[in-house]
Amino acid sequence: MQAETVIAVAATVVALGSLWVSYSQSRAARVHNRQSLRPILQIRRIRNRQEGLTGLKVINAGLGPAVITATVVRWDGVVVGQWAREAWNVMLDSDEGVQKYALRQGSVVLVGESTFLVRLDTDDADRLLRFHDGIRDRLSIDIHYESVYGGEGFVVSSLGRE
Numbered sequence: 001m002q003a004e005t006v007i008a009v010a011a012t013v014v015a016l017g018s019l020w021v022s023y024s025q026s027r028a029a030r031v032h033n034r035q036s037l038r039p040i041l042q043i044r045r046i047r048n049r050q051e052g053l054t055g056l057k058v059i060n061a062g063l064g065p066a067v068i069t070a071t072v073v074r075w076d077g078v079v080v081g082q083w084a085r086e087a088w089n090v091m092l093d094s095d096e097g098v099q100k101y102a103l104r105q106g107s108v109v110l111v112g113e114s115t116f117l118v119r120l121d122t123d124d125a126d127r128l129l130r131f132h133d134g135i136r137d138r139l140s141i142d143i144h145y146e147s148v149y150g151g152e153g154f155v156v157s158s159l160g161r162e
Contacts, residue, residue, distance in 0.1 A: 037064030
């Protein structure tokens with residue numbers, strides 16, 4: 001083998017090795033960037049007798065904003081639609097004093113944001129208990145979301161949360 005051939009083969013091997021290292025590094029950087037902006041939504045049922053409030057709260061405990069792709073609401077196990085007016089009309093007999101926050105496709109829950117999806121403030125302890133028991137026993141919300149990168153398909157459900 002001639003010296004030029006050996007040098008050419010060695011240069012090709014070094015170039016291919018450099019290409020592989022660059023590809024690996026860029027892939028690792030993309031994975032890191034996705035993880036560093038990952039939203040983590042939580043749904044919590046809140047009941048505070050002293051303050052006279054109860055409700056269902058969504059919290060973004062992650063490091064990036066959560067983009068809502070869909071919501072699925074079940075009342076007594078039956079799908080009633082998305083978390084918006086149509087579902088509220090099925091679930092809430094009396095709207096008096098009940099505050100609601102809609103989550104539609106494209107809504108964004110910012111980092112550290114904590115928002116009541118539905119909330120009742122009242123001095124009536126019996127009404128507070130009935131409302132709390134209703135959202136605990138009869139209401140289920142699944143929130144489908146993703147990061148700003150998109151495509152992850154994360155889901156959080158209100159089932160099993162106290």
